[in-house]
Amino acid sequence: MSSQKKLVVAHAPYWHDGSKISTKNYHIMIAALPAVLMGISQYGAPALGVIAFAMACAMIWEVVWNLILKKPASVGDGSAAVTGLLLGMLMPATAPWWVIALGTLIAIIVAKQIFGGIGFNPLNPPLLALAMLVISFTGIFDFNESLRHYDLGFVMTYPLADLKAFGPDAISKFGLGDLFMGRQAGAIGSTFGLGLIVGGLYLMLRGHMRWEISLSFLAGVFITALLFNLSDSAKYAGPLFHLFTGYTLIAAFFLVPEDSSSPANFIPMLIFGAMAGMMTVLIRNIGAYVDGVVFAVLLMNLCNPLLDKIRPKAIGKVVENA
Amino acid sequence: MIKKSFIGLVKPRLQYNLIPDQIRDLPVPSKVILLLKEPENGGRASALKVGDAVKTGQRLSAAPDSDEYVISSVTGTISAMAPHVGTLGQRYTAITIDAGSQDEWDDSFNKTPTLDTGLKFFEYAPGSPSFKAFADPENTLRTIVIAGMDQDLLLTANQCVVQNEAAGIKSGIDALKQMTGADRILIAVPENLVQQANTTGAEVKVVRATYPNSLPHMIMKDVIGRVVSAGDTVEDEGVFFINAEAVAALGTAFETGRLCVTKVVTVAGKDGSTTNVRARIGTPIKDVLQACNVSLNDRDRLILGGPMRGAATYSEDLGLEPDTDGIVVQDDADSAQTTDYPCINCGECIRICPVKIPVNMLVRFLEARLYEDAAAMYDLHCCIECGLCSYVCVSRIPIFQYIKLGKYELSLIETAEAANE
Numbered sequence: 001m002s003s004q005k006k007l008v009v010a011h012a013p014y015w016h017d018g019s020k021i022s023t024k025n026y027h028i029m030i031a032a033l034p035a036v037l038m039g040i041s042q043y044g045a046p047a048l049g050v051i052a053f054a055m056a057c058a059m060i061w062e063v064v065w066n067l068i069l070k071k072p073a074s075v076g077d078g079s080a081a082v083t084g085l086l087l088g089m090l091m092p093a094t095a096p097w098w099v100i101a102l103g104t105l106i107a108i109i110v111a112k113q114i115f116g117g118i119g120f121n122p123l124n125p126p127l128l129a130l131a132m133l134v135i136s137f138t139g140i141f142d143f144n145e146s147l148r149h150y151d152l153g154f155v156m157t158y159p160l161a162d163l164k165a166f167g168p169d170a171i172s173k174f175g176l177g178d179l180f181m182g183r184q185a186g187a188i189g190s191t192f193g194l195g196l197i198v199g200g201l202y203l204m205l206r207g208h209m210r211w212e213i214s215l216s217f218l219a220g221v222f223i224t225a226l227l228f229n230l231s232d233s234a235k236y237a238g239p240l241f242h243l244f245t246g247y248t249l250i251a252a253f254f255l256v257p258e259d260s261s262s263p264a265n266f267i268p269m270l271i272f273g274a275m276a277g278m279m280t281v282l283i284r285n286i287g288a289y290v291d292g293v294v295f296a297v298l299l300m301n302l303c304n305p306l307l308d309k310i311r312p313k314a315i316g317k318v319v320e321n322a
Numbered sequence: 323m324i325k326k327s328f329i330g331l332v333k334p335r336l337q338y339n340l341i342p343d344q345i346r347d348l349p350v351p352s353k354v355i356l357l358l359k360e361p362e363n364g365g366r367a368s369a370l371k372v373g374d375a376v377k378t379g380q381r382l383s384a385a386p387d388s389d390e391y392v393i394s395s396v397t398g399t400i401s402a403m404a405p406h407v408g409t410l411g412q413r414y415t416a417i418t419i420d421a422g423s424q425d426e427w428d429d430s431f432n433k434t435p436t437l438d439t440g441l442k443f444f445e446y447a448p449g450s451p452s453f454k455a456f457a458d459p460e461n462t463l464r465t466i467v468i469a470g471m472d473q474d475l476l477l478t479a480n481q482c483v484v485q486n487e488a489a490g491i492k493s494g495i496d497a498l499k500q501m502t503g504a505d506r507i508l509i510a511v512p513e514n515l516v517q518q519a520n521t522t523g524a525e526v527k528v529v530r531a532t533y534p535n536s537l538p539h540m541i542m543k544d545v546i547g548r549v550v551s552a553g554d555t556v557e558d559e560g561v562f563f564i565n566a567e568a569v570a571a572l573g574t575a576f577e578t579g580r581l582c583v584t585k586v587v588t589v590a591g592k593d594g595s596t597t598n599v600r601a602r603i604g605t606p607i608k609d610v611l612q613a614c615n616v617s618l619n620d621r622d623r624l625i626l627g628g629p630m631r632g633a634a635t636y637s638e639d640l641g642l643e644p645d646t647d648g649i650v651v652q653d654d655a656d657s658a659q660t661t662d663y664p665c666i667n668c669g670e671c672i673r674i675c676p677v678k679i680p681v682n683m684l685v686r687f688l689e690a691r692l693y694e695d696a697a698a699m700y701d702l703h704c705c706i707e708c709g710l711c712s713y714v715c716v717s718r719i720p721i722f723q724y725i726k727l728g729k730y731e732l733s734l735i736e737t738a739e740a741a742n743e
């Protein structure tokens with residue numbers, strides 16, 4: 001039986017919903033834009049420089065790694081660009097170039113590629129890089145110190161640092177509206193609450209992000225902070241203050257629901273998010289660090305494989321000896 | 323191809339095609355190609371040879387006592403016999419019959435509805451009902467489910483039959499009862515065919531119109547209320563599934579004394595338009611496509627079956643098989659391309675899996691060829707093979723292919739172990 005026409009044979013299914021990793025990552029970058037643009041409008045060219053340099057560096061490290069290991073180029077999937085963008089958003093506008101280069105190196109090579117690349121990283125790459133940088137170069141990530149030359153027309157002290165040093169009395173100068181609209185000192189892309197929420201809602205509605213993790217993280221932060229506040233309001237700040245300051249919102253929408261390092265089943269997602277939120281407030285209120293998000297999320301990343309073992313019984317599964 | 327909706331928060335809902343097109347009859351082709359399964363001991367077809375004259379409805383088997391046979395769908399002479407290998411390595415003999423001008427009916431078919439008749443004449447009927455399940459003494463099949471809804475998307479062959487041949491199905495059900503002794507006969511149809519289904523006399527059950535609700539395992543769970551255990555077949559649960567078309571074929575055969583040698587098939591072109599045609603079993607697919615004005619070019623895909631579960635084939639010279647419910651032609655540009663990207667753990671597959679398999683973990687084990695672990699820990703055998711995980715995969719991993727491969731490799735291991743004992 002010979003055929004004139006050469007047909008392509010493949011395995012079912014022959015339809016696909018058209019989703020792609022690159023599309024997903026481009027949408028994440030689009031969703032991050034409002035917060036990034038706000039940061040750039042506040043801090044000007046230096047902020048733009050940090051973001052652009054971080055993205056460029058991250059992509060270059062990915063290309064270099066692929067060349068060294070003779071692996072197919074993976075920079076086109078947008079994953080490295082997203083990592084660079086998010087790391088840039090977590091940095092102060094004054095971050096020196098070598099910190100950015102080093103940070104993206106850690107995020108791309110140490111956090112992602114040595115584990116096998118996209119999909120294999122057990123920890124969130126931008127957060128692991130940030131954790132290492134924060135521990136190594138405390139001064140650069142002390143926002144009061146690094147932003148001391150800026151005066152943008154609002155209170156230029158880092159709200160969480162004030163809270164840690166002087167207690168809730170010191171934070172009455174921050175209006176919640178100001179915090180929400182980005183009129184607070186902090187990292188380039190993490191202060192504009194409204195922009196982050198809009199971006200996050202966009203990702204949730206388009207199905208590029210797991211809403212369960214985001215919402216349970218926010219709920220975890222809110223409830224834990226509320227409990228602390230109720231127990232002793234003279235010592236602990238209110239829940240909304242915790243929601244709108246530091247890295248809470250950027251983490252909720254862009255860092256905690258990172259695909260590879262978070263669970264995929266429903267109940268584990270809720271536990272994961274809620275525990276990360278709880279740890280965040282615990283570290284902020286009774287821990288040593290000013291902002292607990294970084295370590296709280298990394299800690300929960302480590303629990304992810306265990307958490308994801310909680311899963312529904314597959315339909316038809318036969319449990320023996322049960 | 324149905325793309326992801328703009329609001330991606332909701333699960334994609336793939337709707338079955340519920341508007342059966344009218345059936346158009348195709349003329350008798352100039353030749354038919356029938357695939358005769360080779361007996362397991364490898365004996366070649368000795369009872370048949372090139373040049374033999376055959377009649378319409380004649381039972382052709384490799385040896386007089388062989389269980390495997392085909393039913394000739396035309397009157398003519400055997401012009402060629404060639405070996406043919408199926409997708410999973412099954413061996414067949416491809417029998418080409420040049421059709422004469424007039425149908426002459428073979429009269430060996432007797433009209434007594436017994437199981438023996440079913441085994442002897444209806445295994446090659448349209449829809450390929452497997453009466454062997456009744457002959458197996460280990461199974462007691464008390465319930466028969468007539469599938470009045472096609473299993474795959476786009477296809478409407480069985481719905482067409484329910485709509486147009488309810489009377490045939492009614493007499494087919496009577497014959498089925500006598501042949502098998504089953505006491506409960508259900509017919510599963512979409513909502514819009516309930517009226518027609520009511521006239522067949524079977525217990526009517528409505529199947530929701532979203533994929534994969536008409537797969538046998540889903541019907542078992544949702545309609546009958548019994549969950550099929552992992553690795554078991556629906557027959558192990560005492561339920562026999564048969565296509566509506568096969569029941570109608572039974573009915574007509576026992577009424578007229580002539581076996582049904584035609585098959586209703588849905589043909590879907592590149593633009594997604596569908597037509598239903600009735601053609602002789604064994605009609606070359608090329609002829610069917612030509613009759614439907616569907617063009618086929620190099621690098622296109624020719625899919626036998628539906629877009630989710632069908633099998634792409636390499637040649638349009640193959641014949642229409644009795645279990646081919648659809649022929650889908652897909653343009654090169656529209657075909658889903660798979661990649662070797664790793665799983666990024668986004669969880670889309672977990673959310674869409676109808677049987678709640680942790681697909682993200684399963685695919686990691688399958689990629690590493692740890693099939694036994696995949697079956698023991700991550701529910702490989704629970705899979706009902708709907709293909710939705712591959713459909714939604716962001717990394718475009720051929721998950722469904724890995725699953726089928728895993729099951730196949732495990733079956734090979736089991737066969738080898740059984741042989742060693």
